[in-house]
Ligand SMILES: Nc1ncnc2c1ncn2[C@@H]1O[C@H](COP(=O)(O)OP(=O)(O)OP(=O)(O)O)[C@@H](O)[C@H]1O
């Protein structure tokens with residue numbers, strides 16, 4: 457099986473409103489997939505359809521090779537779900553909830569008990585196994601929910617914003633667990649607003665916006681696309697304005713032509729390819745700063761606190777090396793250095809700000 461999930465024009469309408477609109481998406485088997493999108497974009501609605509908790513209005517999907525409309529019971533056997541809102545019984549204890557889930561999936565009692573113990577140890581909730589769920593903190597409830605969803609060893613695990621409200625240590629436990637489950641061969645589908653989490657864990661990312669799939673790629677692929685798009689926008693902006701100015705120059709006087717030449721220079725400068733390098737220099741002084749400003753590849757240097765400078769410079773393969781050489785030749789002592797690439801958050805903001813659906817590559821290959 458190549459894909460753990462494949463959707464075919466999956467649609468969910470509430471009245472006239474399409475919460476999920478003809479979604480076409482293929483999620484690779486045994487991968488960790490990040491499902492992103494603004495509030496109300498349609499993530500939970502999609503997950504509910506894929507986990508057979510809600511019926512699509514039209515279209516369908518296969519999950520673990522089974523059609524969600526034709527074989528919902530087979531789908532349920534193969535999946536585990538950690539919902540956005542914990543859905544355990546408040547007056548039952550952690551252990552009772554977990555056992556109930558095991559029984560629901562027909563896990564044999566001995567196996568159920570040993571697995572429950574193992575999983576409770578793993579997420580560090582065993583100490584509270586006899587507490588009613590209603591008396592647990594938010595993070596403890598989430599841990600109990602994780603154990604309950606894994607008791608039948610599902611092939612595919614759906615997690616809907618699983619780390620919201622968890623403390624940093626508990627988050628890390630959950631991330632480790634997701635990676636471990638994935639390394640055992642399970643597919644993970646993770647809805648999240650936490651870009652760090654998504655970058656850390658996910659092989660592929662889908663961004664949904666107003667029910668439509670707006671982007672699908674690897675995290676790095678999304679960033680690379682954004683870099684290329686930005687470059688192309690700059691080139692096209694610059695060449696459009698240059699064409700207009702050149703048109704004007706045909707009928708301009710020599711004085712006007714000189715002014716229009718400076719407009720052209722300004723536009724080209726504004727839209728040239730550039731990259732940013734952030735460098736910390738422990739012995740930064742004015743002399744070193746001037747030397748770096750005078751390098752032909754440097755456009756602008758902004759001084760920040762504690763010897764940090766941000767260098768706006770020509771975007772070429774040798775630029776970073778030239779700056780480093782320039783600093784070393786002037787006896788500068790570099791303590792840290794990094795280039796500033798777009799983050800996944802930048803990609804998210806850009807993709808979800810676009811009005812129309814942009815992607816016709818929806819993960820299939
Ligand atoms: N039962 C329902 N009846 C009517 N509209 C609904 C229902 N469930 C969801 N919606 C609407 O469908 C849209 C998508 O909701 P959904 O819960 O899927 O968003 P989401 O992407 O999970 O958002 P969030 O990041 O806030 O969890 C929203 O506009 C929501 O109001």
Ligand SMILES: [Mg+2]
Pocket residue numbers: 499500501540616
């Ligand atoms: Mg949601």
